[in-house]
Amino acid sequence: MIDIVDTAIAAGTFKTLVTAVKAAGLVETLKSKGPFTVLAPNDEAFAKLPKGTLEGLLKDIPKLKAVLNYHVISGKVMAADVVKLKTAMTVQGQEVKIDASKWHLHKNPKINGANVLKVDISANNGVIHMIDNVLLPD
Helix, strand or coil, X not given: CCCHHHHHHHHCCCHXXXXXXXXXXXXXXXXXXXXXXXXXXXXXXXXXXXXXXXHHHHHCHHHHHHHHHCCEEECCCCXXXXXXXXXXXXXXXXXXXXXXXXXXXXXXXXXXXXXXXXXXXXECCEEEEEECCCCCCC
């Protein structure tokens, strides 16, 4: 099994996220022992951002790091664990809201309103859950 960064690269749907992680200097962190849970926006999620937002973030490294760290939770939180939570503390320091009220209907949870498209993409240092929107901290 490979680490979170290489898992994201291999998936092929997280090219923009990987570019942002590299720009923010977070590759080594996400390749470290962890474990981490990454709420990973797919490429379509980044494409939904207002024009110029991504470019602006890539030029403002401290803000980019804050946004990316808002997508990371310490520990390996699998989907079965997520559904028991209402919130989760991110590495960035703010909580995300979790709505798993329709899990019993086989509908994936929502994180701050973003749909979780795919759960439990395992890596040797954590897990990735694919989401359809970029989460922005307050």
